[in-house]
Amino acid sequence: MPSAQIVHRCAILDDYQNVALQMADWSGLAQDVEFTVFNAPLGGPDDIARALKGFDMVVLMRERTAFPRRLIEALPDLRLLISTGKRNWMLDVEAANQRGIVACSTETTGNPTASIAIGLMLELTRRIGYESERLKSGGAWQSTVGVDIEGKTLGLIGLGRLGSKVAKIAQALGMKVTAWSQNLTAERCASAEVELSPSKEALLRQADIISLHVVLSERTRGLIGVKEFALMKPTAYLVNTARGPIVDEAALIAALKANRIAGAGLDVYDIEPLPSDHPLRELGNVVLSPHLGYVTAENFRTCYGGVVENIRAYLDGKPIRLLQPA
């Protein structure tokens, strides 16, 4: 058979660090697929539809770009949609399948978000990055007296894979751990060697640090709002590495501005990338990271390696790791 000319056009979205093409071996696809890498967010749905016109394959990095029905229906050439990670709440799989678009996922490696949750706790309580920046810019010696988390109580909302890893690390750091979620059982807590809190309210009253590890769903949207902030200790810290809308952002900003709680460590936001003029960027009592939870070299290698496999399998007529409609 004569070698076919390149017939597939593939868009790799949201590769902000410009690493996608180094994180996997794409060479086996080079004969069949022409790749275009986008290093910045594409904008609103109309901008995205325009930018992706003519691509029959699109690779998403996690949930950085939403793929609702309207967008899918605006892309008549699209045949293969690959999302990194095992699930993607921003991708309408049903709409894709109705259009005959194959939607696939990839594996992930480890639980790298656990390090961001613990890192945010340590930055809030010990100010390591802050003090390092000060020393490097010629600041004087010690300026802070930290809070040791040993002996403090960590309240985990959610005790799944990530929550239980965070629990283990916190216990090794000498913290007491209590957990609650809408469907958390005493058995699950016992197997994770964590105390089950009788209610969300009890957990919020008791915890010195509250860390969220539930998925975003209609049940968890706005789980932490004005009423919940009022229950927390004035010395408490809130850590959110799960999804922005689990916390009512207006209530969070009000609580932080009024020093109703001591501070917050956030890796996720209602709108990502966080707008340049967002009020959170102005607050002294927050530590902000730019959704780094899943951003490790190990995880990126697994994700992009999976993308290469997915494309190969699709081209061979045997697509793998199909996403199921929600």
Place this chain on the structure above:
Amino acid sequence: MAKHRCAILDDYQSVALNMADWTKVAGDLDVKVFSAPLGGAEEVAGALKGFAIVCAMRERTPFPRQLIEALPDLRLLITTGMVNRAIDLDAAKARNVVVCGTPSVGNPTTGIAWGLILELTRKIGSENARLKSGALWQSVVGTDVEGLTLGVIGLGKLANRVAEVGKAFRMKVVAWSQNITPERAQAAGVEYAASKEDLLRVSDIVSIHIPLTPKSRGLIGAKELGLMKPSALLINTSRGPIVEEAALLAALRAKRIAGGGFDVYDVEPLPLDHPLRKLDNVVLTPHLGYASQQNYRAYFAGMVGDIRGFLDGKPVRVLTAS
């Protein structure tokens, strides 16, 4: 009765008088708080002339024989914590100076050691500073510590705790020191490295948790840094001179190792023009290991108790040369 003159040294954060209830001794004391380092030995002697009671914060200001002998009015010297390798206890005894320690709380250095590791691998603090200065979004791809090998030098209380956290992160942990036996490593649930060289060769992150002694001074030098993986990180929250600073600077500059996280230095406070402050592949903290509110409360409350005991003729927590 004349009040006793009492100097509180090195209170950089200006918190000493708020961290404890001083009313139990306030009536007997004329207290002066120094919130900046006093300088070299002669300056210290000059500044402390006439004080009967001196309260030191950890080892920030050393009290060698020469200084103790230059302070004829000194009667009570208090250090925070129960060990201070920078005070010459024999010299104090010879001059009839009572030396007392204070309680401490927890293992707050663990949080600094782990915070340095996470800052080096995930850059939370530096990304926070970028976001707050208006940068758009992600600039780094981190390294997950899960699956990497943590090498701890030492296996005391702190090393053990740092190792436990490493295991909770699902790291492999190996340990070595001049005193560790395979049995102790096994009891701690970590792997025993047969030699320093073995530990340095296999570790992705090396963290030092031994005291500074003549045996440990310069334990990590050019040869040792040369054995480490080019991707390895070195963490020192113990004492600066355990690592040869010139060799460390050379290794970091040449990217012989990937980076370092340091809370301790040869000279503290770290001089403003120190070359470490110019390097990109280091995270530097200003000896924060012991600086927690819980620890400070225990330190300063202990200080008040030490002074009360001394004034009542019943000194407590007296430190003597071993």
